[in-house]
Amino acid sequence: MSAGTYAPRPGAAPLPRMIGAQTALETRMLLRNGEQLLLTVIIPTLLLVLFSAVDIVDTGAGRSVDFLAPGILALAVMSTAFTGQAIATGFERRYGVLKRLGASPLPRWGLMTAKTLAVLVTEVLQVVLLTVIAFALGWSPHGNPLAVLLLLVLGTAAFSGLGLLMSGTLKAEATLAAANLVFLLLLVGGGVIVPLDKFPDAAQSVLGLLPIAALSDGLRDVLQHGASMPWGDLGILAVWTVLGLGAAAKFFRWE
DSSP, X not given: OOTTOSSSOSSOOOHHHHHHHHHHHHHHHHHHOHHHHIIIXXXXXXXXXXXXXXOOSOOOSSOHHHHHHHHHHHHHHHIIIIIIHHXXXXXXXXXXXXXXXXXXXXXXXXXXXXXXXHHHHHHHHXXXXXXXXXXXXXXXXXXXXXXXXXXXHXXXXXXXXXXHHHHTTSOHHHHXXXXXXXXXXXXXXXXXXXXXXXXXXXXXXHHTTSHHHHHHHHXXXXXXXXXXXXXXXXXXXXXXXXXHHHHHHXXXXXX
């Protein structure tokens, strides 16, 4: 029998196929995880509905949902790209999953690419769900869609870098505690549901430099106030992206 007639042939699958298969696996694992669903879907949805329907926080002039919806979209990005990814990757590192995957034909950068793509797929589902709910609550957004896309992409990159940095340097239990603590602190002090102008002037200057504040304020400037391109907020997110991804690439430990 001539060479090449046996199938399947030994060897690794093409790189795009490996990344696609790993992305699908990562997405299914993320969506099946109860804690992840609590962070990525249930909490943002409850906050959007509760604070839009009940006048708990004075968000200024206009309807509460017009202020809250952009902030909740930013929270959804943070919950998936930072909190959820940090916790999941931290425990994968603890149980040796990353070490074994790192020895597979899929290169390590391909694994991180698959994780990032899984985050993006989840965020698309989050944005669609939260947008539908916000429309049902009377939200009327306007502004430049390209600016919204740039903000979401840079926000995802910034939070992914920080999440991978945390999960690649701390123990899994420490990552779990720290990621949830940071989530709660940024939820309260990041301009998501409480306007930054409610804080003291000195605190506003510091809080405004946080990635969640830049993302929520940038989305709000576009979707609520019709800004064309919030360059200041994009610049802050770009700096966090470079710092976070750079530090994660340097300090991330696979074992």
